[in-house]
Amino acid sequence: MKRFGKLATAAVVVIVAAGAGYYAWLKLRPPGLPAGIISTNGRVEATQVDISTKIPGRVIEIVPHEGDMVSPGEVVTRIDTSETLAQLHQAQASAELARQTLVTRQAEVASDDAQLNFANEELRRTSTLVSKGWSTHELLDQRNQQLKSADAALKAAMSQVDEARATVKTADARVEELQAVINDSTIKSPVEGRLQYRLVEPGAVLPPGGKIATVIDLNDVYTTVYLPSAQAGRLKVGNDPDAARLVIDAYPDYIFPASVSFVAPESQFTPKTVEVQSEREQLYFRVKLQKPPGVLKGMEEQIKSGLRAVAYVRLDPAVEWPAGLAVKLPSVDEQAGK
Incomplete structure (x- = not known):
């Protein structure tokens, strides 16, 4: 009788536990979704940026x-940048020398211009004297020759100024090039x-283009899901943040809005995470559910690539979201407390 009593007690405990578990399941299971809205498992991902x-x-x-x-x-x-820095100092010195040379060439132009003006004045005076018979034609020829020489010297000096300016530009370009290299050395x-x-x-x-690190861009977060063709074919790609809802496993108290930003143009086999053999034999389409900008503001350190989520996708835009899937974002105080 004692043994029978123990067995009866154990049976009652099992029945009570089973009943409690069933009741908890009824309370916690997600509410039924209206026609036109489907749910599926997904994976939170973010764009990877190679630095x-x-x-x-x-x-x-x-x-x-x-x-x-x-x-x-x-x-x-x-x-x-030690080697580049030394080259930069040398280039800066060359640029300074080029500027000094330009100043010297410009001074030579001013001097040759004065010589040309003097030769013009001498020619004018000599021409006046020759016309009055007070000077010789030989001296007039000399003045003409002096004028031509002064004019040629001025043109040569002006050409040297142009060359000096070009040298300055070349030197400055070299300085800018090396400075850019130094700037690019701080990545x-x-x-x-x-x-x-x-x-x-x-x-x-x-080498040039060598990869240093990979950064997850937390301003470009999306959830990848896989849908059969009958459902994927009804999706409209766009920026409508009311097209989907996301509940991240790590933060089940929040419901994030999302848009359908991508539907794969070609089907593929369902990922290994789908355990049912009949589903694995079907061809599914990869879909990206994009979170609107600013939705995850303040949660950048909490959201990690690879987190699991439940995605609710609205196939029929005319269907209203049930109250249980209304958008619920963390408040400023909640973000600060995390």
Whole structure:
């Protein structure tokens, strides 16, 4: 009898536990969706930006570590510029010398111009004297020759000024080129995001275009889902933020809006995450559900590529979203407290 009593007690406990579990499942299961809205599992992703070096050189510093947040314009890497810096100083000295030479050539032009004016005046006076018989034609010929020589000297000096100006421009261009190389040696992040990978370490020598790090652009976050052709064919690609809803597993209290930004032009097999064999044998289309700009403001450090989410997609624009899927974003206080 004691054994029978224990078995009966255990059975009652199992029945009660099963009932409680069933009741909890009923309370927590998602509400039924209206026709025209479907749900599917998805994966949060973000655009990956490869940060590369424009110039060849040795990496002397990589500031952020993997997982660190970076802002637009924040320094990520520095390339050794000791050799380029020496070339820049030499180019700056050459540019300064070219400017001094230009000043000298311009002074020579002023002097030759004065000589030409003097030769013109001498020719005028001599011509007057010859016309009155007070001077010889030989002297007049000499004055003409002096005028031609002065004119030729002035033209030569002006040509040298043009050459000096060109030399200054060439020297300045060389300075700008080397300065640009030095500026490019400090590599900054073009986007706001999280450093995903450091592909090299300080001391590495990179060629032009060598990759240094990969940053996840948290201003370009989307969720990838896979839908069968019957559903994917009804989607309208555009910027309508009311086309979908997203509930991220890590933050189930919030409901984010999303638009359909991409539908693959070709079908493919369902990913391995779909466990049902009949579904795996079907061809599905990859769909990107884009989050509107600013929706994740303040949650950049919480949102990570690879998080799982449940996506609700509206196939029929005429269908109203149920109250349970109304957009719910974190408040400023909630963001500050995370």
